[in-house]
Amino acid sequence: MKKALQITALLGAVALLATPVAAKKIKWKLAETWPSTLTPLASPPAKVAALVSEMTNGEFVIKVEGKEKHKAPLGILDMVKGGQYKMGHSGSYYWKGKDINTVWFTSMPFGMTPSEQYSWFYYGNGMKYMAEVYDKFGIYNFPGGNTGNQMGGWFRKEINSVDDLKGLKMRIPGLAGEVMAKLGVNVTNIPGGELYTSLDRGTIDALEWVGPGMDIKMGFHKVAPYYYTGWHEPASEMQFMVNKKAFDKLPKNYQTILVTAMKAAAMDMYIENFATSVDAWEKMKTDFPNIKVKSYPKPVLKAMKSAADDVYAKYADANPKFKEIHADYMGYMKKARAWSMMMQYGYLDLNKKLAE
Amino acid sequence: MKKALQITALLGAVALLATPVAAKKIKWKLAETWPSTLTPLASPPAKVAALVSEMTNGEFVIKVEGKEKHKAPLGILDMVKGGQYKMGHSGSYYWKGKDINTVWFTSMPFGMTPSEQYSWFYYGNGMKYMAEVYDKFGIYNFPGGNTGNQMGGWFRKEINSVDDLKGLKMRIPGLAGEVMAKLGVNVTNIPGGELYTSLDRGTIDALEWVGPGMDIKMGFHKVAPYYYTGWHEPASEMQFMVNKKAFDKLPKNYQTILVTAMKAAAMDMYIENFATSVDAWEKMKTDFPNIKVKSYPKPVLKAMKSAADDVYAKYADANPKFKEIHADYMGYMKKARAWSMMMQYGYLDLNKKLAE
Secondary structure, eight states: OHHHHHHHHHHHHHHHHHHHHHSOOEEEEEEESSOTTOTTTTHHHHHHHHHHHHHTTTSEEEEEEOHHHHOOTTOHHHHHHHTSSSEEEEEGGGGTTTOGGGGGGTOOTTOOOHHHHHHHHHHSSHHHHHHHHHHTTTEEEEEEEEOOSOOOEEESSOOOSGGGGTTOEEEOOHHHHHHHHHTTOEEEOOOGGGHHHHHHHTSOSEEOOSOHHHHGGGTGGGTOOEEEOOSSOTTOEEEEEEEHHHHHHSOHHHHHHHHHHHHHHHHHHHHHHHHHHHHHHHHHHHHOTTOEEEOOOHHHHHHHHHHHHHHHHHHHHHOHHHHHHHHHHHHHHHHHHHHHIIIIIHHHHHHHHHHO | OHHHHHHHHHHHHHHHHHHHHHSOOEEEEEEESSOTTOTTTTHHHHHHHHHHHHHTTTSEEEEEEOHHHHOOTTOHHHHHHHTSSSEEEEEGGGGTTTOGGGGGGTOOTTOOOHHHHHHHHHHSSHHHHHHHHHHTTTEEEEEEEEOOSOOOEEESSOOOSGGGGTTOEEEOOHHHHHHHHHTTOEEEOOOGGGHHHHHHHTSOSEEOOSOHHHHGGGTGGGTOOEEEOOSSOTTOEEEEEEEHHHHHHSOHHHHHHHHHHHHHHHHHHHHHHHHHHHHHHHHHHHHOTTOEEEOOOHHHHHHHHHHHHHHHHHHHHHOHHHHHHHHHHHHHHHHHHHHHIIIIIHHHHHHHHHHO
């Protein structure tokens, strides 16, 4: 009787102690829109996979599959929603055909800078809206790395007036594409891998991609040497999507591990893209002196700004949630910009003037 | 006999299964320079403690002690070196009396912006130099959250010329204090908690603290309403210090958990300080219309820049490692600034001109 009690007690202890060890190894797959070699866009998923595995001693493993494997760069949302992949890494504005309000979480024409946008995400209503918009897909959405202000794109010829834009065939995604369309541009979206060939063969006359860190190695400057400054994607944030059911089933500590890894990886991508752009920008001057860096003339920018306002107004009229987020976003940007002008612009301007 | 074997087998199973559970719980203490309520400076240590505990299911616990507890706000480095505290959170430039080269990891007068500095840390030689400089203290040093460009400070009276600075008693730490001293300012360093009283009683005539998010709640504007724009700390990075022996003894997964938590918490602090500054900056206009935001006249800035160059040259002459880091830092800043001007300044400038 005494012995039986001891055994029962031991069995109880075994059951209790076994829990953490016996927990089944968790194996997830993540699909990304990019080829797995396309850094820095492909860096955050690779980093999250490495960090999560290290932090869990290999008990929670995420296998990253690039578009070379799954062949569906613009099918990521559906695949995460369906659960074939528990996670995705992409750009929220690619889903504007499913819900126009996904565009708010990448970057907006004439919109917020990275500091302003992160501030809106975490201390304004950004993350709240993000959760609302992605709820219907059964997906948790998280910031996934920022490119900073993107360059306006590569053109074969100089743009001196709005007329020069008319009839131009250009690759430019998101709302910015709609802005350009209003100015008479024939807008197309072409996957990254086919861009150089399309530009070289004249399928398109112009394109925007990211910035010097990513653009130069694509070779666009060889066929389209006019490199315009940016207005259309001042703070493009990539996205991590996580299937809700899968996330909710994770042990609490793994949830925190995953969320923390995503945040650290997002920050790293911003720095990586900044650093590679710094080097590419410097190299441009010496190695590619044929590149002509240009800003659009003010009348062209004014036309773009006015067209952007029209595009915003069109969607706000048609979609009450768009109207709500638009008002919130613009209100936040206005007050945040006043501080950006003091804190960031002011400092760079002071140093610029001292150097003059 | 059979029963005895079963028990032995069970005891064996218990021993095997118990290992992860029986692993000794790790309890560390972290000392911070700030009162534990002084957000956002006190936010990163609190966040790291919470994240690490969550990620390890409470098996690795860090107890954060603010200066109200340990009473040694400027003794953190020694306490982490000695091992009384396994971690610290402070500002690297507070240790310039121990090694002048600690100043490179906070922020430099007329130096890099946050993006430039993070880029130098992670993709230039910044982290390498950080490791070298902190090695002799037996400490691993990590970025611990950035304030962004700080405001130049609160003054009782307007500064119209270099002469107006002469004889002024001002609280301004780091190399910036030495720059001000060269222009005739009587420089003192006073702990944060005593600043308001010192200013109110006339012990000092002026001070710099951080920016609107932190300054307004300190009440400085009540006695010194001239609020000058910044030049002296464009990207102040806080620091996490970790005792090397303690870190090296951690299981590998806990090392990754700690480093990842520190990185995520550092990013969060930058955003928190930006967001609180956005709100405070807006509130200033309505609630505190007596505050007069000013920029130093160009001749004053030129004198500051020239004095800063002299301070850099003085230390470079005296200290070969300072000379090496100085050359590397300035070289990196030069190329990074070209990209900042295009990417950040260019975008803000474009929008500024469109609004005119």
